[in-house]
Amino acid sequence: MTLLDLTARVAEADTLPALPVAIIGAGPIGLAAAANLAERGMDFIVYEAGDEVAASVRSWGHTRLFSPWKHLVDPASRRLLEKRGWELPDPERAPTGTELVESYIAPLAEVPEIASRVRTGVEVVGVTREGMDRTRTARRAATPFAVRVRTVDGAVEDVAARAVIDASGTYLSPNSLSSSGLELLGMTDIADRVTPALPDVTGRDRGEFAGRRVTVVGAGHSAANTLLALVRLAREEPGTEVTWLIRNAKAVRVSSSPDDELVDRANLGSRVDRAVERGEIALVDGFETIRARRVGDTVELVGHRRGEVVTHETDVVVNATGFRPNLDMLREIRLELDDIVEAPKRLAPLIDPNVHSCGTVEPHGFRELAHPEKGFFIVGMKSYGRAPTFLLATGYEQVRSVTAWLAGDTASASNVELVLPATGVCSTGAVSGGGCCS
Incomplete structure (x- = not known):
């Protein structure tokens, strides 16, 4: 090795520790990562695409979470807040998303150690290594990351980082209505009649549903919450009809379980079942959607049901x-993902929804x-890929371990411990790093 090569290596080694850690997403998990880094005296920048922190949580803020406060607050974040007089709300009470933001997430983002490092209205559109694509x-490992960001005015720049923690969540990346997983044929024709999960049926979005035929597609807790809200609306607004369309013969993910310590979630399935029995919800099971079309002012879903082609109007x-x-921004990063659930390969067997519920996921x-790209981590809801078993408490332990490793504290990073409430089968939540399931 020449003296020039040695000097370059030394310069590279000195560069990384001086750079900040880039955190993608200012939801509860991203800000928990920030709190852990702040406690360790490490520099960081948090990029949030929304105009405010926890933008995704705010969008479903009317929905009550299943977990009580005692499971919803990150320990490092709590320590930072309590230094400034903050008090934990009733530990046994489950808040709404709005309460979670107003009583915890927003105050955390205002803590001086974090506030000066949060950039809202800044979307991360790509991550790579400086001057390198994924083939180099x-x-x-000694080359800084280049995080490409775009601001609301369209300006784009690359920012250097020593490490990247992707806590961007999945709420903005819904699964397709099509049973094939591909975009539903005819989706562009009906797009103005399709709403995302967890709309505010009896509040902000009431006008979209009142007096209309509404079809909820999906077999999880997000679907169940919306169905119950629509039942309430139908009692107040004549002409409101509620249909529940599921692909399987039974919505097992919202089945109540006597073993579920999260009482609100345990009761959800039985409440929906009773509404179906009373005729307040029309259940159409075994419907595999293959296409959609617009017929006048009506949406027509076309699918297979028990071997026949059938249609459903709504x-x-x-x-x-x-x-x-959403993995688009990570095309130049070397990832190692499970072929089925799209979670990190070593994590996937621990969260397989065919085997595990929220409460049986092992601490990790x-x-x-970790991925082959040293210093890059996907955490929170996004780390679970398509598995629907994520809880906020799990994400908090993830970022505690990851930030300890980034700080060189391997002993602490390896000592992973987590106590979760016993649970039944859990469905996909609806939050950037958490959700109605958390």
Whole structure:
């Protein structure tokens, strides 16, 4: 090695520690990562595409979470807040999304150690290594990350970072209405009649549903919450009709379980079942949607049902089919993802929804979340890929372990511990790093 090469290596080694850690997403998990880094005295920048922190949570703020406050607050974040007189709300009470933001997430974002490092209205559109695409290997681990960001005015720039923590969540990446997973044929024709999961049926979005035929597609807790809200609306607004369209023969993800310590979630399935029995919800099971079309002022869904091609007419469709990770911005990063659930490969067996519920997921940290790209981690809801078993408490332990590893504290990073409430089968939540399931 020449003296010039040695000097370059030393310069590279000195560069990384001086750079901030880039955190993508200012939801509860992203801000928990920030709190952990702040406690360790490490520099960071948080990028939030929304105009405010926790933008995704705010969008479903009317929905009550299943977990009580005692499971919803990150320990490092709590320590930072309590230094400034903050008090934990009633530990046994489950808040709404709005209460979670107003009583916890927003105050956390205002803590001086974090506030000066949060950039709202800034979308991360790509991550790579400076001057390298994913095929370049030489000196890769010693080269800073380049995080490409775009502001609301359209300006684009690349920002250097020593490490990247992707806590961007999945709420903005819903699964397709089509049973094939591909975009539903005819979707462009009916797009103005399709709403995302967890609309504010009896409040902000009431006008979209009152007096209309509404079809909720999906078999999870997000669907169940919306169905119950629509039942309440139908009692107040004549002409409101509620249909529940599911692909399987039974919505097992919202089935009540006597083993579920989260009482609100345990009761959800039985409440929906009773509404179906009373005729307040028309259940159409075994419907595999293949296309949609507009017929005058009506939306027509076409599908297979028990071997036959059938149609279903409605006015409004609620897409409550769950979520998937958006991996587009990570094309130049070396990822190691499970072929099925699109979670980190070592994490996937621990969260397989065919085996695990929210409460049976084993504690996991930096090792299970690591990728071939050293210093890059996907955490929170997005780390679970398409698996629907994420809880906020799990994400908080993830970022504690990851940030300890980034700080060089391998012992703490490896000591992963987590106590979760016993649960039944859990459905996909609806939050950037959490949701109605949390």
